[in-house]
Amino acid sequence: MTKVSIIGSGFSSLSAACYLAKDGYEVSVFEKNNSIGGRARQIKKEGFTFDIGPSWYWMPDIFEKFFNDFGKSTKDYYELDKLSPAYKIFFSDDEITIGDTMDKICDEFERIESGSSKPLRKFISQAQENYDIAINKIVLKPGLSPLELVTKDTITRIDQFFKTISSQVRKNFKNPKLISTLEFPVLFLGAKPSKTPSFYSFMNFADFGLGTWHPKGGMYEVIKAMGDLAESLGVTIHTNSAVNEINVLEGKTTGIVVNGKTIKSDYVLSGADYCHSETLLKPQFRQYSEAYWEKKTFAPSSLLFYVGFDKKLNNVEHHNLFFDTDFEAHAEDIYDNPKWPEEPLFYVNFPSITDTRMAPKNCETGFFLIPIAPNLEDTEQLRQQYFDIIIERFERKTAQKVVDNIIFKESFCVKDFKKEYNSYKGNAYGMANTLMQTAFLRPNLKSKKVKNLYFTGQLTVPGPGVPPSLISGKLAADLIKKHQSN
Ligand SMILES: Cc1cc2nc3c(=O)[nH]c(=O)nc-3n(C[C@H](O)[C@H](O)[C@H](O)COP(=O)(O)OP(=O)(O)OC[C@H]3O[C@@H](n4cnc5c(N)ncnc54)[C@H](O)[C@@H]3O)c2cc1C
Numbered sequence: 001m002t003k004v005s006i007i008g009s010g011f012s013s014l015s016a017a018c019y020l021a022k023d024g025y026e027v028s029v030f031e032k033n034n035s036i037g038g039r040a041r042q043i044k045k046e047g048f049t050f051d052i053g054p055s056w057y058w059m060p061d062i063f064e065k066f067f068n069d070f071g072k073s074t075k076d077y078y079e080l081d082k083l084s085p086a087y088k089i090f091f092s093d094d095e096i097t098i099g100d101t102m103d104k105i106c107d108e109f110e111r112i113e114s115g116s117s118k119p120l121r122k123f124i125s126q127a128q129e130n131y132d133i134a135i136n137k138i139v140l141k142p143g144l145s146p147l148e149l150v151t152k153d154t155i156t157r158i159d160q161f162f163k164t165i166s167s168q169v170r171k172n173f174k175n176p177k178l179i180s181t182l183e184f185p186v187l188f189l190g191a192k193p194s195k196t197p198s199f200y201s202f203m204n205f206a207d208f209g210l211g212t213w214h215p216k217g218g219m220y221e222v223i224k225a226m227g228d229l230a231e232s233l234g235v236t237i238h239t240n241s242a243v244n245e246i247n248v249l250e251g252k253t254t255g256i257v258v259n260g261k262t263i264k265s266d267y268v269l270s271g272a273d274y275c276h277s278e279t280l281l282k283p284q285f286r287q288y289s290e291a292y293w294e295k296k297t298f299a300p301s302s303l304l305f306y307v308g309f310d311k312k313l314n315n316v317e318h319h320n321l322f323f324d325t326d327f328e329a330h331a332e333d334i335y336d337n338p339k340w341p342e343e344p345l346f347y348v349n350f351p352s353i354t355d356t357r358m359a360p361k362n363c364e365t366g367f368f369l370i371p372i373a374p375n376l377e378d379t380e381q382l383r384q385q386y387f388d389i390i391i392e393r394f395e396r397k398t399a400q401k402v403v404d405n406i407i408f409k410e411s412f413c414v415k416d417f418k419k420e421y422n423s424y425k426g427n428a429y430g431m432a433n434t435l436m437q438t439a440f441l442r443p444n445l446k447s448k449k450v451k452n453l454y455f456t457g458q459l460t461v462p463g464p465g466v467p468p469s470l471i472s473g474k475l476a477a478d479l480i481k482k483h484q485s486n
Contacts, residue, residue, distance in 0.1 A: 001026040002484060005256050005265040007243045007280075010038025011466050012457040013271030014226040015066065015473025020269075021233035022070060023481055028265075029235060030258050032242035032422075036227050038271075039421060039428070040466070042220035043306065046408050047360035048352075050306040050367060051220055053428075054466050055349045056188070056319065057213040058206045062135070062467040063222065066474075070229060077225030079216040081354060086212035087319035089184075090397045091177050097317070098181070098208070105208050113175040123172055123182070127205035130160070134202045139468065142475045143439045143461035144446070157199060161435060165200055166193040180323050187371075190299025190432030190464050192331050197435050212319065217357050222466075243272070246280045252451035256280075267452045267480050271473070273430075274443045274459035276422035285450050288443060297437060299429040299464050300334050300371040301414050303386055307366040308359070308408030313350060315398040320348045322390070324397060330371075338373030340382065346370045346390045363407075368394075374425035378414040387411070429465065430458030438463075445476050446483075454480055 002025050006013050009031035021027045035041055039053035057063070060080065067074050074080060084100035096112065099105050102124065106117035133153045141148035154161075160168075169182045183193040185203035215221040227237065238258070245257035246268055255264040270277035275293050278286040325343035333341040347369045352359035359365040370386060391403055414426030431437055443460050447453040456476035458464040 003265040004267040006269045008271035009036035010271050011469035012473040014230055015470045016456050016477045017230045017235045019474050019477035021235045027235045029237045030241040030243050031239045034239050037223035040223050048308040048365045049358045051218045054219050059467040060213050066470050078221040081214045083212045083214055083318050088317040089321045090324050092324045100211055119172040124208050127201040128209055130199055131202035131205040139462040139471050142445050146440050149439055160199040161197045163198045164194050165196045165198045168198040180327050188465050191297055191434045192335055195434050216355055248285050248450050253453045269454045269476055271457045273423050274455055275424040287448050297432040297434050298374050298427045299432050301374045301426045302428040303370045303372055304412040305368040306410045309364040309405045310407045311405050313364045314400050318354045322346045334373045344370045374427045383411045433463040446479055
């Protein structure tokens, strides 16, 4: 049997493990932490359950397709709820609630700007066409050649790769609140909307067209499902198993060193952060220099708080965005002139509002996220200072006192991203999807210097986010299978 060693147990690694095991490979997964899931792990404390990373379950079709590839369905593993409303956005002078149907969303747009529902429907219809092309044709390509992007559909939309989502939104909408609402989905891709090609409007279809879902029990249910599926296919998963080295002999990998012990394998696939994975190789076998990574646009890092409240909260939904300060000023502090933001935008989720399993009775589980530039100074004092800023704003905007109801609070920031995941500069969600960091312009799935060495995950193809990570694992597994069959 052909042996494959996989580094890491995030979505991409688990996805690759399942596809390879199904095709008869002997697959072992090595994870440095004590539980699987990578950035999507979960903590349970004092009856509260926190997903410590992803919380937006978008593109349900991609999750379904993943399980269907193994003769299963998401329903075999977890129960999905379509959130209604999907989320709420707090602005300085108003609130926008995004419903679970296009009709409800159009009504809300009309309330803000009369006549805006017509361009919205047109915009979302074009976004849907882009979604179909992106999901069915582009993201399933391994990013090995620019020719992969040349199709009848992309050629007729070539202008959408050179215009930005920001200019397209502004062409159709004038109200700043609607502009921010429509620019929000591409923030998942890790760059400013003014640097993201308008073709990525397919994220708007994912948002308004496909809706926001919640797996009962939290996002970690998906990781558990993938872990169970992998094991049922014969994958062996080792936790507390840090990979210290990728071995190379005569230009070909021969395996890895785990906690000092050599594990021989025919192929090595790393789902750990790409830059870290290459440091496991001797310098002559690395494809990308420090200068290469330094020049790239990384997705933000985050300051996160996991907070348990001893009461139910008012005026909030499952997902809440606080866009009550200047979006542009905060984006500049992340991308143009990296520093701690003066007036941060932030995001909060309370999964216990729709899912009683997530908190003790009459309590609320809260997850607060401030996006920040990677590699900022990270001290306890700064973390507390920013918690005080956002909790005060939260209380003001939602008209309630909550600070005295906190019975549990933990934080996670740049230092933790580095320590827990070997993340480059403490990035939270990988390398951004800008025009110059799309498809074949991203770090390669296949090593150009070491035979039988492959990479997967949010720093490679197709990019950041849970659905892309599922696809990335499949692409890497397909390349290994193709290589072996040649
Ligand atoms: C705070 C936050 C919020 C997010 N929100 C969303 C969201 O709402 N929706 C969404 O779709 N996406 C979201 N994302 C992005 C999404 O979580 C990621 O894109 C995805 O989980 C990345 O998976 P991965 O497999 O590429 O990497 P990871 O999950 O980082 O997995 C890599 C694994 O490799 C392990 N590893 C590293 N070095 C070694 C080593 N030497 N030996 C062994 N193991 C090693 C790490 O411990 C880790 O488990 C969010 C991310 C964060 C951090």
